[in-house]
Amino acid sequence: MQKKINTVKTLIDAFPFVKMFRDQIVVIKYGGAAQIDPKLKDKFAKDIVFLYLLGLKPVIVHGGGKKINTILEQLDIETSFVEGQRVTSKENMEVVEMVLSGSINKEIASLLNHHGAKAIGISGKDANFLKAQPKDEARFGYTGTITDIDAKIIHDLLNDRFIPVIAPIAASQKAGDPGFNINADLAASKIAVAIGAKKVLFLTDTLGVLDDEKNLLPTLAKTEVDALKSDGTIQGGMIPKVDACLEAINGGVEKAHIIDGRIEHSILLELFTSEGIGTVIKKETK
Numbered sequence: 001m002q003k004k005i006n007t008v009k010t011l012i013d014a015f016p017f018v019k020m021f022r023d024q025i026v027v028i029k030y031g032g033a034a035q036i037d038p039k040l041k042d043k044f045a046k047d048i049v050f051l052y053l054l055g056l057k058p059v060i061v062h063g064g065g066k067k068i069n070t071i072l073e074q075l076d077i078e079t080s081f082v083e084g085q086r087v088t089s090k091e092n093m094e095v096v097e098m099v100l101s102g103s104i105n106k107e108i109a110s111l112l113n114h115h116g117a118k119a120i121g122i123s124g125k126d127a128n129f130l131k132a133q134p135k136d137e138a139r140f141g142y143t144g145t146i147t148d149i150d151a152k153i154i155h156d157l158l159n160d161r162f163i164p165v166i167a168p169i170a171a172s173q174k175a176g177d178p179g180f181n182i183n184a185d186l187a188a189s190k191i192a193v194a195i196g197a198k199k200v201l202f203l204t205d206t207l208g209v210l211d212d213e214k215n216l217l218p219t220l221a222k223t224e225v226d227a228l229k230s231d232g233t234i235q236g237g238m239i240p241k242v243d244a245c246l247e248a249i250n251g252g253v254e255k256a257h258i259i260d261g262r263i264e265h266s267i268l269l270e271l272f273t274s275e276g277i278g279t280v281i282k283k284e285t286k
Helices: 002-021 038-053 066-075 090-114 153-158 184-194 224-229 239-249 265-270
Strands: 025-030 057-062 078-082 085-087 119-123 128-133 144-149 163-167 171-172 199-204 254-262 279-281
Touching: 025 038, 025 184, 038 090, 038 265, 057 153, 057 184, 066 090, 085 090, 085 119, 090 119, 090 163, 090 171, 128 224, 144 171, 144 184, 153 163, 153 184, 184 199, 184 239, 199 239, 199 265, 224 239, 239 254, 239 279, 254 265
Parallel strands: 025 057, 025 199, 057 163, 119 163, 128 171, 199 254
Antiparallel strands: 078 085, 128 144, 254 279
């Protein structure tokens, strides 16, 4: 009986958060181990459907770097990274789109549908939802920077009770171009701003942002992030994540979270508990 009572207490403790986030848009960048491990994939899907049934409006933006790397290696196609972002050659671009828009996107949508949601997979090329230009063609090739987002596409899907699952491939401004590979973290940030999300969460393979002794930093503001980047504490793939967080909050998103997707139910723990489990990046306090 006590176990049952404790279960009810847990639900009651979550009530204020459920009330706070009901009808609110929450953008979730899905990547890392949570996207690879079968057990974590299933729990992620159940968590998203749980949010959906509670009345939240989840929007999924996914990466797929590990699977892209595997396919490129199998095809003996070289790939490289600069400042945590992939340099996308034309050969790379074909594989990136195949993996993101084809394999991963449809797998996520299918899993969400299996657990009782109404999910639909799209890429930025669909209805020209995302438009982009080269980030720096000489350095990054077909890696792009988003120039335009048609927020109405996502709002229409949300109003029809769909969970949008978005592959970060953008349409080009030029006819005949293959489009652009967009860093999923930065895509999630820009989409969150454009559609008026309350929160954006980034799932990764670390506890959050760590100090130089590998301790979790639960809360950060811009000045602290800038200092950690300057002294090299924040580096590599964490750079686009914190940049995406800062861009989101500067664009009107209330809070941005970097959480460990390897932890079961990490999204629920971050949203529905007072302590949370990762790093929250928020605006400077005056």
